[in-house]
Each structure stands twice: as structure tokens, then as C-alpha cells.
Amino acid sequence: MEDSNELVQKQSWLNRNWKWLIPSGCLTLLVLVALFIGGVFYEVTSVLKDSEAYKESMIAVENNKLVVEKLGSPVETDGMVSGTVTSHNNIRTCDVQVPLKGPKGKGTLFVVGEKRGTWKYSEMSVYIEKTNEKIDLLKK
Structure with missing residues (x-):
């Protein structure tokens, strides 16, 4: 029983949290892409309006x-x-x-x-x- 506790403690943060890392990484990437596209549209519209x-x-x-x-x-x-x-x-x-x-x-x-x-x-x-x-x- 002591060995299983040691195994849980020796797992890295990545091994314990990989299920959250992948979705949050994908979400972050989607937000960055949306911000980039929004910035491009804003810049084009600004140039035309100016x-x-x-x-x-x-x-x-x-x-x-x-x-x-x-x-x-x-x-x-x-x-x-x-x-x-x-x-x-x-x-x-x-x-x-x-x-x-x-x-x-x-x-x-x-x-x-x-x-x-x-x-x-x-x-x-x-x-x-x-x-x-x-x-x-x-x-x-």
C-alpha cells in the first residue's frame, strides 16, 4: 500500500493534469486565432474609413x-x-x-x-x- 502512495507522489504535474492541459491549450489557440482575425478586420476597416x-x-x-x-x-x-x-x-x-x-x-x-x-x-x-x-x- 505504501508503494502506491509513493507512485502517486512521484508522478509529475504533467502526468497528473494532462487531461486539462490539452483542452485548455486548444482553447487558448482558438482565442489567439480569433483575436488575430479580429485585429486584421479592424485594421482593414480602419484603413478604409480613414x-x-x-x-x-x-x-x-x-x-x-x-x-x-x-x-x-x-x-x-x-x-x-x-x-x-x-x-x-x-x-x-x-x-x-x-x-x-x-x-x-x-x-x-x-x-x-x-x-x-x-x-x-x-x-x-x-x-x-x-x-x-x-x-x-x-x-x-
């Missing part, structure tokens, strides 16, 4: 009476901004989609443009979900 094209288009949305009439005021972003903003040889391009929401409904802002000195947009429009309507923000 772009001049995004800021200019959101000002155009807020100043468009028809968009404000359809979505209500205030018009805000609703979720994650997606798309691309690239720079090559001092030429910037953007192709961005911004989900929007207001008290009266939801929509999506589409912005496509190029910057060679100043931004020139080939598209800046808001699609209104409720009415399936597309409002061109480039028309005066």
Missing part, C-alpha cells in the same frame, strides 16, 4: 436631401466597410461599399474613384433597400 474617398462620400451622403429623406437622419454606417483603396505611383484608386442605416431604413453606399491630384469619382451612389432605388450622389 481614406479621403470614404470621408468625402459620407459628407455627400449626409448632404443629399433625397438620401436623408429615404433613410432618415442621422445616416450612419451599419457594419463593416468593404472594398479596396490602393496606391501605385502617386495614383490612388478606390472601390468601396459602405452599409448605411438610418431611422427609416437601410442602404449601401458605393464609391469608385481615382485620385491624380484630386479625387475623380466614376460612381458615388446609394442603393436604398426598401425601395430598390439607386440615388446618384454625383448628379447635382
Whole structure:
């Protein structure tokens, strides 16, 4: 009987606790992967929201009476901004989609443009979900 007590005492911490080590190690790995992916999404969204094209288009949305009439005021972003903003040889391009929401409904802002000195947009429009309507923000 004395030998079995000595055997239990001589087992290492790893031998006594391996059943807890494996699940907690897997959980830790999953949490680290989730944090990494979340960080990447946050960084990409931040880059898009910091772009001049995004800021200019959101000002155009807020100043468009028809968009404000359809979505209500205030018009805000609703979720994650997606798309691309690239720079090559001092030429910037953007192709961005911004989900929007207001008290009266939801929509999506589409912005496509190029910057060679100043931004020139080939598209800046808001699609209104409720009415399936597309409002061109480039028309005066």
C-alpha cells in the first residue's frame, strides 16, 4: 500500500493534469486565432474609413436631401466597410461599399474613384433597400 502512495507522489504535474492541459491549450489557440482575425478586420476597416474617398462620400451622403429623406437622419454606417483603396505611383484608386442605416431604413453606399491630384469619382451612389432605388450622389 505504501508503494502506491509513493507512485502517486512521484508522478509529475504533467502526468497528473494532462487531461486539462490539452483542452485548455486548444482553447487558448482558438482565442489567439480569433483575436488575430479580429485585429486584421479592424485594421482593414480602419484603413478604409480613414481614406479621403470614404470621408468625402459620407459628407455627400449626409448632404443629399433625397438620401436623408429615404433613410432618415442621422445616416450612419451599419457594419463593416468593404472594398479596396490602393496606391501605385502617386495614383490612388478606390472601390468601396459602405452599409448605411438610418431611422427609416437601410442602404449601401458605393464609391469608385481615382485620385491624380484630386479625387475623380466614376460612381458615388446609394442603393436604398426598401425601395430598390439607386440615388446618384454625383448628379447635382
